[in-house]
Amino acid sequence: MEQLTQDYLRTKKLPHIWCPGCGNGIVTAALVRAIERTGYDQSEVVIVSGIGCSSRAAGYLNFNTLHTTHGRALAFATGLKMARPELKLFVIMGDGDCSAIGGNHFIHAARRNIDLNAVIINNHIYGMTGGQHSPLTPTGMKATTAPGGTLERAFDLLELARGAGATFGARGNAAQPRQLEQLILRAANHKGFSVLEALSPCPIAYGRRNKLGGAVEMLREMKDSAVSMEKASGMEPEELEGKTLSGVIFSTEAPEFSEEYYRSIGKA
Amino acid sequence: MAETKPVLMQGNEACAEGAISAGVRFYAGYPITPSTEIAEHMAARLPDLGGVFIQMEDEIASMAAVIGASIGGMRTLTATSGPGFSLKQENLGYAIMAEIPCVVVNVQRMGPSTGVPTAPAQGDVMQARWGTHGDHPIIVFSPASVYETFYLTIAAVNLSQKLRQPVIMLLDEVIGHMREKVMIPEAGKLLVEKSSDNIPADWKPYDEKGLTPLVPFGFGHYYHVTGLFHDQYGFPTGDPTQVERALDRIHGKLEKYRDEIVLTNYIGHKEPRVVIITYGCTVRSARAVVKKAYWQNRLPVGLLSLQTIWPFPGKEVAAIAKQADVIIVPEMNMGQIVGEVERYACGNAEVVPLNRYDGEMMSPDQISELLGRWL
Ligand code: SF4
Numbered sequence: 001m002e003q004l005t006q007d008y009l010r011t012k013k014l015p016h017i018w019c020p021g022c023g024n025g026i027v028t029a030a031l032v033r034a035i036e037r038t039g040y041d042q043s044e045v046v047i048v049s050g051i052g053c054s055s056r057a058a059g060y061l062n063f064n065t066l067h068t069t070h071g072r073a074l075a076f077a078t079g080l081k082m083a084r085p086e087l088k089l090f091v092i093m094g095d096g097d098c099s100a101i102g103g104n105h106f107i108h109a110a111r112r113n114i115d116l117n118a119v120i121i122n123n124h125i126y127g128m129t130g131g132q133h134s135p136l137t138p139t140g141m142k143a144t145t146a147p148g149g150t151l152e153r154a155f156d157l158l159e160l161a162r163g164a165g166a167t168f169g170a171r172g173n174a175a176q177p178r179q180l181e182q183l184i185l186r187a188a189n190h191k192g193f194s195v196l197e198a199l200s201p202c203p204i205a206y207g208r209r210n211k212l213g214g215a216v217e218m219l220r221e222m223k224d225s226a227v228s229m230e231k232a233s234g235m236e237p238e239e240l241e242g243k244t245l246s247g248v249i250f251s252t253e254a255p256e257f258s259e260e261y262y263r264s265i266g267k268a
Numbered sequence: 269m270a271e272t273k274p275v276l277m278q279g280n281e282a283c284a285e286g287a288i289s290a291g292v293r294f295y296a297g298y299p300i301t302p303s304t305e306i307a308e309h310m311a312a313r314l315p316d317l318g319g320v321f322i323q324m325e326d327e328i329a330s331m332a333a334v335i336g337a338s339i340g341g342m343r344t345l346t347a348t349s350g351p352g353f354s355l356k357q358e359n360l361g362y363a364i365m366a367e368i369p370c371v372v373v374n375v376q377r378m379g380p381s382t383g384v385p386t387a388p389a390q391g392d393v394m395q396a397r398w399g400t401h402g403d404h405p406i407i408v409f410s411p412a413s414v415y416e417t418f419y420l421t422i423a424a425v426n427l428s429q430k431l432r433q434p435v436i437m438l439l440d441e442v443i444g445h446m447r448e449k450v451m452i453p454e455a456g457k458l459l460v461e462k463s464s465d466n467i468p469a470d471w472k473p474y475d476e477k478g479l480t481p482l483v484p485f486g487f488g489h490y491y492h493v494t495g496l497f498h499d500q501y502g503f504p505t506g507d508p509t510q511v512e513r514a515l516d517r518i519h520g521k522l523e524k525y526r527d528e529i530v531l532t533n534y535i536g537h538k539e540p541r542v543v544i545i546t547y548g549c550t551v552r553s554a555r556a557v558v559k560k561a562y563w564q565n566r567l568p569v570g571l572l573s574l575q576t577i578w579p580f581p582g583k584e585v586a587a588i589a590k591q592a593d594v595i596i597v598p599e600m601n602m603g604q605i606v607g608e609v610e611r612y613a614c615g616n617a618e619v620v621p622l623n624r625y626d627g628e629m630m631s632p633d634q635i636s637e638l639l640g641r642w643l
Contacts, residue, residue, distance in 0.1 A: 010503075013503060042488075042490070043486060043487065043488040043490075044486060046485050046486070048336075058492070059492055059494070059503060059504060062490050063490055064485035064486065064489075064490055064491065065490075065491075065492045065493065066336070066339060066485070066492075066493045067492065067493065067494035067495070067496070068332065068362070068495070069332070069358055069359055069362050069495060072328060072329070072332040072359065075324065075325075075328065075329035075332035075333055075336070076332045076333070076335055076336040076339075077336060078322070078324070078329070078332075078333050078336065079294070079296060079322075079332060079333030079334055079335065079336025079337040079338075079340070079344075080336035080337060080339055080340045080485065081336075082294070082320045082322055082333070082337060083294055083320060083336070083337035083338075083340030083341065083342045084340040084341070084484070084485070084486055086486070087340070087485065087486050104325050104326060104329070105325065105329055105332075108324075108325040108329070261320065261322075264315070265315040265316075265318060267318055
């Protein structure tokens with residue numbers, strides 16, 4: 001793979017704080033490559049993030065970057081987008097950040113269909129605080145706060161987004177960074193609220209406790225269980241058991257909120 | 269401001285209009301009694317001015333959206349009341365730490381909790397000071413009339429911009445819902461103090477040298493904004509020296525501009541024996557008492573009204589305490605600002621609290637009855 005554009009990285013802020021084997025770096029690199037391919041001017045790109053391991057990515061990216069409070073990234077981003085609709089916003093969140101404490105903002109950003117690109121790095125766990133279960137931890141998996149395995153059922157984040165009104169939903173994973181980059185690019189080019197779920201290994205706070213092996217094993221498993229939408233359409237439900245759909249899961253069109261607002265006041 | 273015209277206005281409306289006069293063009297809020305009229309007024313007015321009104325999904329999101337819009341370069345306002353003010357605290361702290369200007373209105377209602385939503389009370393004085401966690405600076409205005417609400421909101425917006433510091437308008441329900449005459453400037457004569465347009469080449473978002481304007485996102489200055497302690501470029505740091513310096517920085521700007529921030533007003537006898545110190549709607553009852561006692565009966569009585577309650581006008585209170593024998597502090601709570609008054613009176617005057625907390629307005633009779641003991 002070719003080198004990342006140094007212009008978009010704050011190289012002086014590196015090395016990053018992530019553990020060895022963490023998938024956050026892979027997803028961040030895919031994001032940078034995708035942004036490069038959009039052709040956006042550097043000055044019009046804004047990275048907004050919440051709180052957690054993945055949200056630290058904002059600090060390493062050389063754009064205007066906004067590292068907000070836990071769960072609130074989309075609400076900050078909504079204000080900024082409404083104030084400056086010409087800006088291109090990428091909102092990086094973790095699974096707990098986005099779907100637990102930030103769940104309300106997530107569904108309402110989807111409902112408004114505001115043109116934000118949500119990039120959710122889903123490692124199925126709260127990593128920064130040491131491994132508590134999140135709404136995206138699969139049932140039965142262990143966490144410090146679910147030592148016997150969580151009894152709770154996980155959200156299907158993309159179905160949640162679709163139900164709430166999002167117009168684009170895609171899933172990729174850290175084991176297939178090329179596809180991930182492609183999906184982020186498509187999300188960026190989509191007008192309206194787009195949700196990109198990036199599955200990512202957290203060998204330290206999730207893998208170890210659940211005996212999933214190290215980063216390599218986790219990535220391999222991620223790759224093996226991913227089934228593209230095209231392939232899945234020809235598969236029986238039994239065959240899809242334990243598999244994860246990847247690619248663009250849904251893409252529709254609907255009026256975009258900031259554009260509708262400015263049109264309604266005669267400014268678009 | 270040569271051309272002004274008198275308008276009959278509600279306090280909440282005056283707050284909204286004051287903000288508009290000061291250039292506010294972004295409002296995010298969530299409905300709550302007794303502040304809803306501010307949102308409704310903004311919803312009606314801002315679209316015509318090319319501004320943005322957005323009703324968010326909750327109070328937390330409203331505060332976040334306002335900060336986001338400020339970073340985009342707009343002047344912003346949000347309004348709420350008791351329970352909503354509690355919800356806004358975390359992001360308010362973020363705005364203080366990240367030095368993002370914004371004005372937050374809390375039209376106080378009777379608490380704790382859901383309390384009596386329509387009853388007046390001044391129970392949020394300490395929450396306005398210490399509601400968000402950590403050692404933080406804050407500016408809080410407490411207007412005593414619709415007129416003051418209009419002009420203090422303008423001051424709040426301008427100060428917030430200049431200092432890159434959130435400002436709280438702590439209104440009383442009585443003020444928010446009262447109708448009074450306000451002289452407002454002709455349309456077009458905006459009371460906007462322009463923040464700097466010339467950005468120096470070596471601009472740093474948190475310049476150690478002192479106040480520095482906020483360059484909005486989208487203009488090629490690639491800085492970082494975070495609620496973590498940060499260096500002068502905005503990047504996280506845990507270095508003890510930098511942490512201490514950052515905290516000194518956000519407190520220091522309020523100290524430096526203290527005289528622009530702290531507004532008080534004294535009326536009454538030149539050599540008073542008894543002085544009433546109060547703020548917000550309670551000033552109205554106190555003023556009625558002082559009018560009678562001093563202007564009619566020439567008794568040695570005075571009133572120090574505090575338009576700014578935080579930072580606390582300690583210097584002004586200390587000076588009064590050296591003159592007066594007794595200081596009466598009427599408040600519509602169980603005693604909040606009185607502790608500060610005592611602290612600055614330093615035993616030079618006897619400080620007497622007068623509290624009402626039944627959800628009714630403090631009456632002039634209550635104050636004059638107490639006053640009578642020393643006259
Ligand atoms: S705890 Fe997990 S998610 Fe966080 S940096 Fe380490 S590996 Fe990555």
